[in-house]
Amino acid sequence: MSIAMASLAQQFMLELKTPRSWLLLLVPLFLLLVRYSLSTFSAKRGRPRQQQASDNHHPPPSPPALPVLGHLHLVGSLPHVSLRNLAREHGYDDLMLLRLGAMPVVVVSSPRAAEAVLRTHDLAFASRPHSLVAEIVLYGPSDIGFAPYGEYWRQARKLVTTHMLTVKRVQSLRLAREEEVSFVMAKIGETAAAGAAVDMSDLLGSYINDLACRAVMGKSFRSKGRDKLLRELIEDTSSLLAGFNVEEFFPFLARFGVLSKVVRAKSERVRRRWNELLDSLIEDHERKYVAVAASESDPSEDDDDFIHVVLSVRQEYGLTSEQMKAILLDVFFAGIGTSSSVLDFTMAELMRRPHLMEKLRAEVNSSVPEGLELVSEADLADMAYLRAVIKESLRLHPVVPLLPHFSTASCSIDGHTVPAGLRVLVNSWAIGRNARCWEDAEEFIPERFIGDGGAAHVSFKGSDFQFLPFGSGRRMCAGVNFGIASVELMLANLVHRFDWEMPEGKKRGDIDMSEVFGLVVNRKHKLLLVPKLRV
Numbered sequence: 102m103s104i105a106m107a108s109l110a111q112q113f114m115l116e117l118k119t120p121r122s123w124l125l126l127l128v129p130l131f132l133l134l135v136r137y138s139l140s141t142f143s144a145k146r147g148r149p150r151q152q153q154a155s156d157n158h159h160p161p162p163s164p165p166a167l168p169v170l171g172h173l174h175l176v177g178s179l180p181h182v183s184l185r186n187l188a189r190e191h192g193y194d195d196l197m198l199l200r201l202g203a204m205p206v207v208v209v210s211s212p213r214a215a216e217a218v219l220r221t222h223d224l225a226f227a228s229r230p231h232s233l234v235a236e237i238v239l240y241g242p243s244d245i246g247f248a249p250y251g252e253y254w255r256q257a258r259k260l261v262t263t264h265m266l267t268v269k270r271v272q273s274l275r276l277a278r279e280e281e282v283s284f285v286m287a288k289i290g291e292t293a294a295a296g297a298a299v300d301m302s303d304l305l306g307s308y309i310n311d312l313a314c315r316a317v318m319g320k321s322f323r324s325k326g327r328d329k330l331l332r333e334l335i336e337d338t339s340s341l342l343a344g345f346n347v348e349e350f351f352p353f354l355a356r357f358g359v360l361s362k363v364v365r366a367k368s369e370r371v372r373r374r375w376n377e378l379l380d381s382l383i384e385d386h387e388r389k390y391v392a393v394a395a396s397e398s399d400p401s402e403d404d405d406d407f408i409h410v411v412l413s414v415r416q417e418y419g420l421t422s423e424q425m426k427a428i429l430l431d432v433f434f435a436g437i438g439t440s441s442s443v444l445d446f447t448m449a450e451l452m453r454r455p456h457l458m459e460k461l462r463a464e465v466n467s468s469v470p471e472g473l474e475l476v477s478e479a480d481l482a483d484m485a486y487l488r489a490v491i492k493e494s495l496r497l498h499p500v501v502p503l504l505p506h507f508s509t510a511s512c513s514i515d516g517h518t519v520p521a522g523l524r525v526l527v528n529s530w531a532i533g534r535n536a537r538c539w540e541d542a543e544e545f546i547p548e549r550f551i552g553d554g555g556a557a558h559v560s561f562k563g564s565d566f567q568f569l570p571f572g573s574g575r576r577m578c579a580g581v582n583f584g585i586a587s588v589e590l591m592l593a594n595l596v597h598r599f600d601w602e603m604p605e606g607k608k609r610g611d612i613d614m615s616e617v618f619g620l621v622v623n624r625k626h627k628l629l630l631v632p633k634l635r636v
C-alpha cells in the first residue's frame with residue numbers, strides 16, 4: 102500500500118512542475134479538502150470576533166476565490182504572467198492578497214509598492230519563505246539566497262560581498278573570462294567552417310558553467326566530460342529547488358507526509374552527489390593550502406579561487422564545512438542559470454531585429470583595434486549601446502521575475518496591513534512592462550536607456566523601482582558585477598566575430614520567445630543559429 106502510494110506520489114511530483122498541474126492531484130483530494138476546510142471554517146467562526154478583526158485589519162484587496170483552492174486555479178504555468186493579468190483585471194495595481202490553497206501570498210505589482218517593500222520596510226521583508234528542498238540541499242539552508250534573515254545570513258552575505266564577489270575579484274577573473282570566450286569563439290569558428298548550426302542555448306550555458314567553475318575551483322571542469330555531469334547536477338537541483346511542496350499549500354496533506362517524503366528523498370540524493378563533489382574539491386584545496394603555507398611562498402593567482410577564499414576566512418567567520426559548501430553552491434545556483442538565460446534572451450531579441458544587431462556591431466567594431474579577432478574587456482569601456490541592449494533585455498525578460506520575500510513583522514503599506522509571516526512576491530516582470538512607467542512597454546527598444554532616451558538615467562542597481570532585474574534592498578543580487586561582466590564580454594564577441602543567420606527554412610520571425618518558469622526563467626525553445634565568420 103505505502104509503495105503504491107509513494108510511486109503515485111512520485112508520479113505526481115513529476116507532474117507538479119507548474120501550479121496548474123497541481124489540479125491533477127487536487128481533483129481526487131477535493132472532497133476530503135472541502136471537509137477539512139469546512140471544519141477549519143467552523144473553528145474560525147468559534148473564535149472571538151475581536152481576534153478575527155485584528156487578523157484581517159485592512160488586508161490588501163483580493164479577487165474572488167474558490168473554497169479550498171483559493172486562487173490556485175488562476176495561476177498558470179507562467180505565474181508572473183498570471184499574477185500580472187489578475188492584478189490588472191481587478192485593478193489591484195499595487196498590492197493584491199491571494200490565497201494559494203491555504204497559503205496567503207501578497208503580490209506586489211507596481212514600482213511604488215515595490216519601493217515600500219524593498220526600501221521603506223526593507224527590514225520587515227528581508228527574509229525568505231521556507232523551502233524544504235533548500236533546507237536539505239543547502240544544509241539548513243546555510244547559503245545566502247535561501248537563508249532566512251538573521252545573524253547567520255548577515256555574516257554569510259558579508260563574507261561573500263567583502264571577499265568573494267568584490268569589484269576587485271570580479272576584475273581579477275578577467276583573464277578567465279577572456280580565455281573562456283576565446284574557447285567558445287574557436288568552437289563556433291569550427292561550426293562556421295562546417296556551415297552547420299550552433300545550439301546557442303547549450304553553448305552559452307556551458308560558457309557560464311565553465312566560468313563559474315573557474316571562479317569556484319580555479320579550473321574548468323571540461324576534462325572527461327565532467328562539465329556535462331556538473332550541468333546535469335545543477336539542472337536536477339534547480340528543478341527541485343524551483344518546485345513547490347504541495348503540503349505548504351495544503352497543510353492538511355502533511356498529515357499523510359507522503360509527498361514530503363518523496364521530495365525529501367530526491368533532495369537527499371542530490372545533496373549526497375553535491376557532498377561527494379564538494380568534499381573532494383575542498384580536500385584538494387586544503388592540501389594545496391597547507392603546502393603553500395608550509396613553504397611560506399606567496400600563493401599564486403591560481404590559488405585565489407572561491408574555495409581558497411572560503412578556506413582562508415573559515416576560522417574568522419566560524420564556518421562549519423556544511424556552511425562553506427552551501428555558500429559555494431550559491432555561485433552555481435544563483436550565477437549560472439541567470440547569466441546564461443540573459444545571454445540567450447538577448448541574442449534571440451537581437452536576431453529578431455537585425456538592424457539593432459547591426460547597430461551594436463558598429464559600436465563594437467569601432468571600439469576594437471583593427472584586425473583583432475577578440476574583443477577584450479578593456480575594449481568594452483565605451484560601449485554604451487551594448488549596455489543599453491543588455492538593460493533592455495533585462496527589462497523585458499528579468500530571469501528572476503518574482504522576487505521571493507517573507508515578512509517577519511507586520512507593516513502598513515498604503516493603508517493596508519501586511520502581517521508578519523506572509524510570503525511576498527514582487528513581480529519585477531510586471532513592473533518592467535508597466536505602461537505607466539515605460540513608453541511602448543512591450544517593445545524592445547534599447548535606445549530608451551541611452552542619450553536622450555526616457556530611461557537613460559535608470560540603473561539596475563536597486564534604486565529605480567521600475568527596473569528590478571537584480572532586486573533591491575538587503576536581499577539584492579550579490580553577483581551583479583560578476584553576472585554583467587560575463588554577459589557583456591560574450592555578447593560583444595558574438596556580434597564582432599560572426600554574422601548570424603537562421604537555419605535553412607527558418608525565418609527570424611519564427612524565433613519564439615515563449616518562456617518556461619523555474620528557479621530561473623528560460624526561453625522554451627533552443628536558439629539554433631548559423632554563424633558566418635567575419636574577422
Ligand code: HEM
Binds near residue numbers: 500578580
Ligand atoms: C545577470 C545575471 C544575474 C541576474 C539577472 C541575477 C538576479 C538576481 C535576483 C533577481 C536576485 C533576488 C533579489 C531579491 O530577492 O530581491 C538574486 C539574488 C542573488 N544572486 Fe543574482 N543574478 C545574477 C547573477 C548572479 C551571479 C553571477 C551570482 C554569484 C556569482 C549571483 C548571486 C546571487 C546571490 C548570492 C543572491 C541572493 C542574495 C540574498 O538573498 O541575499 N547572482 N539575483
